[in-house]
Amino acid sequence: MSRWAQLGRGRDGGDGGGDGAGYRRRFERLAARGVHVHGEADRCAALVPPGARVLDAGCGTGRVAIELARRGYDVVGVDLDAGMLGEARAVAPQLIWLQADLAGFDPAAHGVPGGFDLVVAAGNVVPLAAAGTEAQVVARMAAALRPDGVLLAGFGLDAAHLPLPEAPFGLPAYDAWCADAGLTLVERHATWAGEPFTGGGYAVSLHRR
Numbered sequence: 001m002s003r004w005a006q007l008g009r010g011r012d013g014g015d016g017g018g019d020g021a022g023y024r025r026r027f028e029r030l031a032a033r034g035v036h037v038h039g040e041a042d043r044c045a046a047l048v049p050p051g052a053r054v055l056d057a058g059c060g061t062g063r064v065a066i067e068l069a070r071r072g073y074d075v076v077g078v079d080l081d082a083g084m085l086g087e088a089r090a091v092a093p094q095l096i097w098l099q100a101d102l103a104g105f106d107p108a109a110h111g112v113p114g115g116f117d118l119v120v121a122a123g124n125v126v127p128l129a130a131a132g133t134e135a136q137v138v139a140r141m142a143a144a145l146r147p148d149g150v151l152l153a154g155f156g157l158d159a160a161h162l163p164l165p166e167a168p169f170g171l172p173a174y175d176a177w178c179a180d181a182g183l184t185l186v187e188r189h190a191t192w193a194g195e196p197f198t199g200g201g202y203a204v205s206l207h208r209r
């Protein structure tokens with residue numbers, strides 16, 4: 001079971017498997033207050049042009065994918081959590097939403113071609129995978145990329161930046177899983193807006209296949 005699912009359901013506006021409606025409402029409330037909730041989509045858009053094929057890995061309620069589709073990207077969302085995906089499907093039924101475990105994900109098995117230009121994993125997806133499956137999650141995201149495609153992943157490195165009591169792994173482990181999957185680190189920032197990474201509790205990492 002993913003760590004996300006273990007967090008449990010029913011905590012409106014918080015993190016936890018099954019509460020897709022609460023998760024979506026949290027971001028809607030932020031947006032209503034004028035908070036910019038599309039920093040991840042902005043970063044994706046700075047990396048690949050409209051029309052590019054983007055896989056939103058661990059898409060949840062489709063927050064990133066739906067915004068990218070609105071900007072003209074060719075998006076596919078994949079997530080394990082039926083409750084989260086249900087929200088995505090309700091808001092954007094015209095898009096492709098796949099229910100699958102990233103640890104064994106093969107787009108072709110769902111009738112979707114691989115060779116994505118960009119795979120984005122926003123919102124602590126890798127630390128919220130099931131314990132012990134992280135390397136496989138990274139490997140399958142890498143395999144979904146075209147040669148020269150990029151993997152963009154943002155996640156917390158301490159309890160202050162994760163809905164977990166402690167970080168399940170650090171950047172050396174993540175970089176090693178990426179290297180094993182044939183990916184090379186391009187750059188790393190502290191935020192989706194591109195502030196320099198200086199060893200803080202959150203990192204946005206860009207790796208190229």
Ligand SMILES: C[S@@+](CC[C@H](N)C(=O)[O-])C[C@H]1O[C@@H](n2cnc3c(N)ncnc32)[C@H](O)[C@@H]1O
Binds near residue numbers: 002004015128137
């Ligand atoms: C905090 S939510 C982030 C959702 C979305 N990316 C966003 O930023 O709004 C983390 C998501 O990762 C998904 N996830 C965790 N492990 C997964 C796995 N092995 N396969 C597919 N999805 C996974 C969870 O189901 C959950 O929807």
